[in-house]
Amino acid sequence: MHKISDPKEMQRYSLEEKRQGHTVGLVPTMGYFHAGHLSLMRRARQECDRVVVSLFVNPLQFGPQEDLARYPRDLGRDAALAAQEGVDVLFLPEVEAIYPPGYATYVEVTGLTEPLCGRYRPGHFRGVTTVVAKLFNLVQPDVAYFGQKDYQQAVVVARMTADLGWPLRLVICPTVREADGLAASSRNVYLNAEERRQAVCLYQALEAGKQAIAAGARRAQEVVRVMAEVIARYPLARIEYAEVRRAGDLATMEELRGEVVLALAVWLGQTRLIDNAVVEVG
Ligand code: PAF
Numbered sequence: 001m002h003k004i005s006d007p008k009e010m011q012r013y014s015l016e017e018k019r020q021g022h023t024v025g026l027v028p029t030m031g032y033f034h035a036g037h038l039s040l041m042r043r044a045r046q047e048c049d050r051v052v053v054s055l056f057v058n059p060l061q062f063g064p065q066e067d068l069a070r071y072p073r074d075l076g077r078d079a080a081l082a083a084q085e086g087v088d089v090l091f092l093p094e095v096e097a098i099y100p101p102g103y104a105t106y107v108e109v110t111g112l113t114e115p116l117c118g119r120y121r122p123g124h125f126r127g128v129t130t131v132v133a134k135l136f137n138l139v140q141p142d143v144a145y146f147g148q149k150d151y152q153q154a155v156v157v158a159r160m161t162a163d164l165g166w167p168l169r170l171v172i173c174p175t176v177r178e179a180d181g182l183a184a185s186s187r188n189v190y191l192n193a194e195e196r197r198q199a200v201c202l203y204q205a206l207e208a209g210k211q212a213i214a215a216g217a218r219r220a221q222e223v224v225r226v227m228a229e230v231i232a233r234y235p236l237a238r239i240e241y242a243e244v245r246r247a248g249d250l251a252t253m254e255e256l257r258g259e260v261v262l263a264l265a266v267w268l269g270q271t272r273l274i275d276n277a278v279v280e281v282g
Contacts, residue, residue, distance in 0.1 A: 001079070001082060001083045001087055001088060001089065001090060002088065002089045002090070003079070003089075003090045003092055004089055004090070004091050004092070005091075005092045005093055005094060005097065006093075006097065007093055007097050007098070007134075007138050010052075010089070010091050010093075010138050010139060011137075011138050011139075011140065013089060014050075014052070014138075014139050014140040014141075015140060017049070017050045018140060018142075022049035022050050023047075023048045023049045023050070023142040023143065024048060024049070024050045024051075024052060024139065024140060024141050024142055024143075025044035025045075025047060025048030025050070025051045025052070025141060025142065025143045025144070025145065026044075026052050026053075026054065026135065026136075026139045026141035026143070026144045026145070027040045027041050027044050027051070027052070027053045027054070027087075027144075027145045028054045028056075028131075028132060028135050028144065028146070029053060029054060029055055029056075030055070030056065030057045030058065030071065030186065031055040031056075031057060031072075031073055031074075031075070031078050031186070032071075032072040032073060032074060032078065032186040032189070033077070033078050033081045033082070033186075034176075034184040034185065034186060034188070035176045035184045036147050036149060036173075036175065036176040036183075036184040036185070037053075037081075037147075038081060038085055039147075039173055039174075039176050040145040040146070040147060040173050041053060041082065041085040041086075041087055041145075042085060043145055043171060043173055044143065044145050045085060045086045045087070047143060047171075048142065048143055050088045050089070051085075051086065051087045051088050051089070052087075052088065052089045052091055052139050052141070053082050053087050053089070053090050053091065054091040054092075054093075054135050054139065055075075055078060055090060055091065055092050056091075056092070056093055056098065056131065056135075057071050057073065058098075058127055058128070058131040059095060059099075059127075060099070060123075060126070060127030060130055060131060061123075061124050061125075061126075061127030061128045061131065062124075062127070063121055063122065063123060063124065066121075067187070067190075070190075071186070072186055072187075072189050072190075075092070078090075091135075091138075091139065098131065098134060105130070106126055106130045107126070107129040107130045107132075107133040107160060107164075108125075108126045108129060108130075109125065109129055109156045109159050109160050109163070112152070112155055112156050112159055112249070112250055113125035113126070113129075113152075113156055115243070115245070115250055115252075116152050116241060116243060116245075116250065116263055116265070117152050117153075117265060117274065118152070119241070120240055120241070120265065125152075125153070125156050128153055128156065128157070129156060129157065129160050132144075132157055132160070133160065133164070136161075136166050136168065141168050142167075142168055142169065143168060143169045143170075143171055144157075144161075144168055144169075144170055144171070145170075145171050145173060146170065146171070146172055146173070147172070147173055147175060147176075148172050148173065148174055148175050148276070148278070149175040149183045149184070149185065149274070149275065149276070150274070151261055151263060151276040151278070152250065152263070154170070154172045155248065155249075155250060157170065158170055175275070175276075177203065180200045180203070181200055181203030181204065181207070182196075182199050182200055182202070182203060183202070183203070183273075183274075183275045185273065187271055187272070187273065188271075188273075190270065190271040191268055191269070191271055192269070194236065195236055195268040195269045195271065198234040198235075198236045198237055198268060199237075199268050199273060201230060201231045201233070201234040201237045201266065202231075202264050202266050202273055202274075202275040203275065204230050205226075205227035205228075205230040205231050205242070205264060206227065206262050206264065206275060206276070206277040207277075208226050208227060208229075208230045209223045209224075209226055209227045209244070209262045209277070209279075210262070210277055210279055212226040213256065213260075213279055213281055217256075218255055218256050218257075218281070219254060219255065219256070220243075220244040220245075220252070220253055220254055220255075220256055220260075221254070223244045223256070223262065224242050224243060224244060227242045227262065227264065228242050231264075231266060236268050236269060237266050237267070237268055238266065238267040239264070239265075239266055239267075240265035240266060240267060240272065241263070241264070241265050242263075242264050242266075243262075243263050244256060244260055244261070244262050244263070245260065245261055245263065246258065246259070246260060246261075247259035247260055247261045247278050256281045257281050258280070258281060259278060259279070259280050259281075260278070260279055260281055261276050261277070261278050261279075262276060262277045262278075262279060263276045264276065
């Protein structure tokens with residue numbers, strides 16, 4: 001596995017591979033790999049001739065009060081895991097290489113970035129789309145892999161990709177869960193034992209919401225109430241948002257029909273977790 005930190009070298013590598021007729025798959029990450037990241041790498045390995053994994057803790061997508069400084073990092077372990085998955089290139093740019101002095105260009109998707117996480121993390125999606133746009137230009141992927149756990153991110157990146165006309169395909173891979181249902185996330189490492197035990201509340205709330213829909217619930221507020229009741233049983237959990245919206249464009253709906261997304265952000269102590277479920281309403 002090659003390690004590349006120079007953006008220009010990364011671009012040269014990809015352009016040369018593509019010139020030779022090879023397809024390039026990109027898995028963008030912020031590192032501290034978990035089973036979710038590994039599932040994206042595996043899918044890319046199955047589908048592409050060359051697999052590039054970017055590892056860049058992007059300061060632009062963290063708010064001033066957020067966890068940038070303590071975001072978990074373990075490059076040695078990440079490199080070993082990526083090599084085991086047959087990754088061809090680990091792209092590890094420095095912050096100054098991505099945002100050199102004088103950097104002044106940002107990519108912003110409007111509308112879709114306003115509700116849900118966008119409401120509580122101003123500037124977050126602008127940071128995500130700016131860095132993903134740079135990664136698309138530097139890595140020139142034919143296919144890029146994202147996880148469904150960050151559902152709004154996936155929708156926003158899909159909008160940007162279509163709007164700006166990148167000739168690439170996005171693959172959104174299913175959320176990988178631990179045995180009790182907790183979605184794999186690098187931030188799970190922040191949880192102490194009791195918070196970790198109670199973190200199952202997100203998955204249980206989503207399951208209860210899905211069951212309510214299966215049993216005939218058709219009002220968004222009713223499903224939100226069911227999810228909130230589950231979370232209220234866990235004393236360490238505090239809801240940031242619990243919503244049901246139309247899948248794809250995240251529009252609000254009072255009466256549920258078609259494909260909808262149940263979306264949650266919940267604090268367990270000092271740790272903010274998100275999760276979601278996409279449901280077809282019969
Ligand atoms: O999902 C993530 O890990 C990040 O938001 C991404 C897509 C790598 C951009 O920094």
